[in-house]
Amino acid sequence: MTGSNAHTRWWADGAVGVIVLDNPPMNVLSDDNRRGIREALAEFRGAGTRAVVLTGAGDRAFCGGADLKEEEELTTETVGKFLQRGDETFRALREYERPIVAAVNGWAMGGGLVLALWCDVRVGSTRAKLGAVGVKVGLMASNVQLSRLLFEGRARDLLLTGRTVEADEAHRLGLLSSVVAPERLMDEAMAWARDIAIRPPDLVAALKQALNTALDPIAEPAPR
Amino acid sequence: MEIVEAAGINVALVAGRCAGADFARLLEADLRIAGDGATFSAGGVADPVACAVRLTRLLGEAAAKELLLADRTADAANALRLGLVTRVVPGSALGETARDVAERLRALPPLALSAVRDAVRAARALTPGDALALEHEHFRRLIATQDHKAAVAAFFARREPAFTGQ
Numbered sequence: 001m002t003g004s005n006a007h008t009r010w011w012a013d014g015a016v017g018v019i020v021l022d023n024p025p026m027n028v029l030s031d032d033n034r035r036g037i038r039e040a041l042a043e044f045r046g047a048g049t050r051a052v053v054l055t056g057a058g059d060r061a062f063c064g065g066a067d068l069k070e071e072e073e074l075t076t077e078t079v080g081k082f083l084q085r086g087d088e089t090f091r092a093l094r095e096y097e098r099p100i101v102a103a104v105n106g107w108a109m110g111g112g113l114v115l116a117l118w119c120d121v122r123v124g125s126t127r128a129k130l131g132a133v134g135v136k137v138g139l140m141a142s143n144v145q146l147s148r149l150l151f152e153g154r155a156r157d158l159l160l161t162g163r164t165v166e167a168d169e170a171h172r173l174g175l176l177s178s179v180v181a182p183e184r185l186m187d188e189a190m191a192w193a194r195d196i197a198i199r200p201p202d203l204v205a206a207l208k209q210a211l212n213t214a215l216d217p218i219a220e221p222a223p224r
Numbered sequence: 225m226e227i228v229e230a231a232g233i234n235v236a237l238v239a240g241r242c243a244g245a246d247f248a249r250l251l252e253a254d255l256r257i258a259g260d261g262a263t264f265s266a267g268g269v270a271d272p273v274a275c276a277v278r279l280t281r282l283l284g285e286a287a288a289k290e291l292l293l294a295d296r297t298a299d300a301a302n303a304l305r306l307g308l309v310t311r312v313v314p315g316s317a318l319g320e321t322a323r324d325v326a327e328r329l330r331a332l333p334p335l336a337l338s339a340v341r342d343a344v345r346a347a348r349a350l351t352p353g354d355a356l357a358l359e360h361e362h363f364r365r366l367i368a369t370q371d372h373k374a375a376v377a378a379f380f381a382r383r384e385p386a387f388t389g390q
Contacts, residue, residue, distance in 0.1 A: 174286045214285070
């Protein structure tokens with residue numbers, strides 16, 4: 001099974017699906033790759049894929065985030081639609097029943113960082129650079145994800161400064177689960193995906209669901 | 225794995241392989257310390273989904289997913305990186321480290337120590353607002369204790385405080 005559009009390519013490799021954001025050098029978010037991700041996941045679901053790898057084409061970026069030209073043209077009338085298109089794609093990754101491994105091959109910034117953070121496991125090359133750059137451009141992005149993935153102290157550091165986190169630090173923080181040489185990145189990501197794919201699929205789906213919701217507020221306070 | 229109790233605080237000491245039921249017990253301890261030869265795996269826990277929720281609350285979502293989804297074994301260095309343990313010492317120094325930690329815990333004011341332990345444990349099941357309300361409740365009680373007054377007096381007198389649990 002393979003598919004593609006102007007900015008996305010996808011195929012299945014055994015039980016593992018692969019999605020490549022393919023509008024280098026920065027692989028910025030576009031209607032094509034947002035739709036491509038959703039279409040690929042829908043096809044993988046139909047094909048019984050058990051884990052997915054998401055990566056960017058080229059060696060500069062995983063995903064550079066929103067297209068600033070697109071963003072510049074937003075008006076109060078169109079911004080809602082813009083946010084909704086992003087959310088649909090991010091939610092598709094989050095709610096997809098099978099784990100998704102991000103292979104972070106370069107920059108993941110702004111909306112590109114959100115994309116990486118909503119994947120379940122992230123592995124990076126030594127070229128990976130993560131930036132919660134929203135604040136630097138007077139916006140807000142990846143607040144919700146970083147506050148869930150990290151503890152508050154670390155999340156505040158990254159969100160309030162927008163500073164660049166290089167691969168080694170990202171590994172130490174837990175934002176990347178492993179860091180390897182660029183030429184080994186896809187092998188590493190596929191190894192994680194295959195390790196996940198050989199486990200009982202119902203258990204893995206239950207784990208993803210439990211892990212996604214473990215930090216949700218509990219409606220009923222516990223007895224004191 | 226050994227769990228020792230000091231001043232009402234459970235300290236887990238992991239020298240070797242910690243998996244299955246031991247891994248579940250590890251997550252219930254208040255403090256976790258590893259020897260450098262320790263390894264950690266959630267494989268074989270009785271209730272993997274409960275373990276997933278517990279780990280996420282303990283370590284955050286990224287670390288919990290790294291540990292659970294591919295069922296990888298973490299060595300002591302990775303356990304430290306993920307926050308699963310807070311200290312790694314040479315395996316031969318685990319006993320001495322445990323005695324040192326116990327001594328430090330026993331030197332703390334007991335009422336405040338148990339209040340912090342209870343509030344942190346309770347926060348696992350509370351909304352942020354309820355957790356804050358519980359903290360305030362403890363604070364109002366603790367500020368009236370003899371031990372609090374003793375600690376303030378000792379600070380200004382530049383001496384070590386002695387706590388009575390009153």
